[in-house]
Amino acid sequence: MQLALFLVFALVAVAGGVNLLLQRHPIYSALSLVTVMGALAVEYLLLGAEFIAFIQIIVYAGAIMVLFVFVIMVLNAGEVAAPPKSRVAAFLGLPLLTALALLLLTQFTGSIGGAGLALGDPRVGPAEVGDALFHRYLLPFEVTSVLFLVGILGAVVLAARPHRPRPAAGQAPEALAENPAAAAARR
Amino acid sequence: MVAYLLITLVKCLVVLLILLTAVAYIQLAERKIVGRMQSRVGPTRVGPFGLLQPAADAIKFILKEDVTPDGAHKFLYVLAPMLAVVLALLSITVIPVGPIVHLFGITTALQITDINVGLLFILGVTSLGVYGVVLAGWSSNSKYSLLGSLRGGSQMISYELALGLALVGPVMLAGTLSLRGIVEAQAHLHWFIVPQIVAFAVYLTAAFAETNRVPFDLPDAEGELGAGYHTEYSAMKFAMFFLAEYVNMITVSCVATLVFFGGWMGPLFGPALLRALLPVLYFVAKVCCFLFLYIWVRGTLPRFRYDQLMGFGWKVMIPLALANVMVTGLVVALH
Known part of the structure; x- marks a missing residue:
């Protein structure tokens, strides 16, 4: 089954x-x-x-x-x-694929x-996963989370619009609020 | 093995039957109650007190012409409503409606299947529900549908985070992700609504947003988008979206009942038969209260503006839910 x-x-x-x-x-x-x-x-x-x-x-x-x-x-x-057909791929594709599949098969079955x-x-x-994450792999886990934080900050900085003069009145108040990421991008 | 399959099959059929009837009558109740709130009487013509109205609606849905708009992506256009309905029905399978019962010599749980990570299963299935909305809008080849589905998709992704985080608090208190386990942790009236009132407020709000109901019904805002992502759908395909919306309403009401209001727990008294029936009755009564709340809110509140919706979701709900997780974690750790 x-x-x-x-x-x-x-x-x-x-x-x-x-x-x-x-x-x-x-x-x-x-x-x-x-x-x-x-x-x-x-x-x-x-x-x-x-x-x-x-x-x-x-x-x-x-x-x-x-x-x-x-x-x-x-x-x-x-x-x-369709992307243009590559001659290299036509000749080498299938043999390389077979080789890779064989390699994976022998390695992983073992x-x-x-x-x-x-x-x-x-x-x-969940208990076992949590236990492993927070005891055995605590350092990699925390380092990864810092890495994610850096990624998020980077995305915010990239996405924030460059500084422009203040728009006229009538704009939604949220848009005017000072946002730390936008301030960082301006510097 | 065969007995197990048979029992599960019977349970599925019973649940499906009850669910479809419930959806039909919730919809009737909604029209009646909202009607009363607006000084109207609601449907009264079909059958006594309009009680056969759902049957009339069903016949109408079946007989209507099934239109596919020009330039629609046919495969996805057909797939989207099916996806919506299947995912909505799927999440109901892990909802327990009562304790373990002994009936005709069979011991079985009053739920289709009890899995260890029931709550995660529901969150997973809900997170897939976005595809129904997004694909419907995109494949219809209509600007109203596309705008509705973009709104719906971003709203559901945003509020899903708050929804999941709000459920973390009760899970920490119960120490399990199994819905049955969470209910059993609330025995003797130790309902999680008391220590987790913040989580409950966040969950309830996010649940309204997840099901695209007033005041979060921007994806199908009639005044500006026609009918949003299902503008181009007619006949049974439309009925499927309709069904999915109401089944989702029932699911989130069930989860709220199970996680915050002790599920089927309540005072037991009287003869043996009543004792056996009371838990299920308690559960149904609690779920009905939530469904009434849904209808009540629909009759009362206006719609959010889009930037308010997003600002509220990201700047209020998620920080609140995170703070709740931290405080609950500290309390659990100190005990």
């Missing part, structure tokens, strides 16, 4: 990935990626990682990909013409077998 589910959703994930590349329209590509993420979440569930599975859905499918779709809609991006992970293993709940 679990193996059957695993195979079905593995196929869905691969099909979604292939479809992502084949589609001409960015929206359909983005939606294929959502499908891949959903299928991956199911695979996590089958491995007993409920917490990771739903975080995958909430963060990737629910937040990041929504933003992708949003940007595509706002830019009103249309169909994209390591997964070694770690003793299997379908239907005991569940890894």
Whole structure:
């Protein structure tokens, strides 16, 4: 039963990935990626990682990909013409792909077998994940959060408009309020 | 295994049946109550007191012409309402309506499935609900739909954060993400509404925004956008969005009841049969109070302006929810 589910959703994930590349329209590509993420979440569930599975859905499918779709809609991006066919890719593509797949296959089957992970293993709940994050991986976790903060600040600075003379009265009061990021950008 | 599948199937059918009937009559109740608030009587013609109005509406939905606008992205245009309805129905599967019961020699929980991370499941499914709105507006090839879906999408993404953060406080107090566990942590009237009043206020406001209801109904603001993201939809496709909206209303009311108002907990008395029925009745009564609140607010409040909506979401709701998480965390850690 679990193996059957695993195979079905593995196929869905691969099909979604292939479809992502084949589609001409960015929206359909983005939606294929959502499908891949959903299928991956199911695979996590089958491995007993409920917490990771739903975080995958909430963060990737629910937040990041929504933003992708949003940007595509706002830019009103249309169909994209097929990129020019590269001769190098035509000759080397398939052999390289096969080599990579073989490499991954040999490496990962070994390591997964070694770690003793299997379908239907005991569940890894939020408590175990939290314990690992805040004890064993506390420093990397905190460093990553600082990295995110820097990213957010950078985005705000980039997005803030350059200083212009104060607009005339009638503007919404929120827009006039001094905003630290805008002030930083002005300096 | 077969017995388990069978029980689950029966539960699904029962829940679906109850849910569809509930949606039909909530909608009737809404028209009646809002009518009363505006000194009208609401629908009265079909059946006694207008009680058959939902049936008449359903027949009308089925018989209407199903229009697809010119230049629509056909596949997504059809997919969007389905997505909305499926996701709305999916989140109801983890809602427990009562304690574990023993019926005809079977011991089963009064919920379709009990998963350890039920609350996360609901948040995940709600976060996917944005796709229904966004794809509907974009695929219809209409400026009103597109504007409505852009508003709807950004509103739902913004308020989702506050919604999730507001639920963190009660989860910390209960020490579990399972909805059944959260309710059981509130036994003996220790409802989380008392220590988590701030979280409740944030949750309730964000829930109104998530379901695109007044005063956060900018995505389908009739006065300016036609009908927002579902302007171009007719017949059953429109009915699906309608259904999804009301099912979402029921879901967020259920979550509010479970997380803040002790779910099915309440004083038990009387003979055995009454004792068995009371928890479910308590649960339904509490959910109905929330649904009435929804209708009441719709009859009372005006709509937000878009910049007010965004400013309120990011500058008031999220800081409040974060402060609540910090204070609750400190208190839990010190105990």
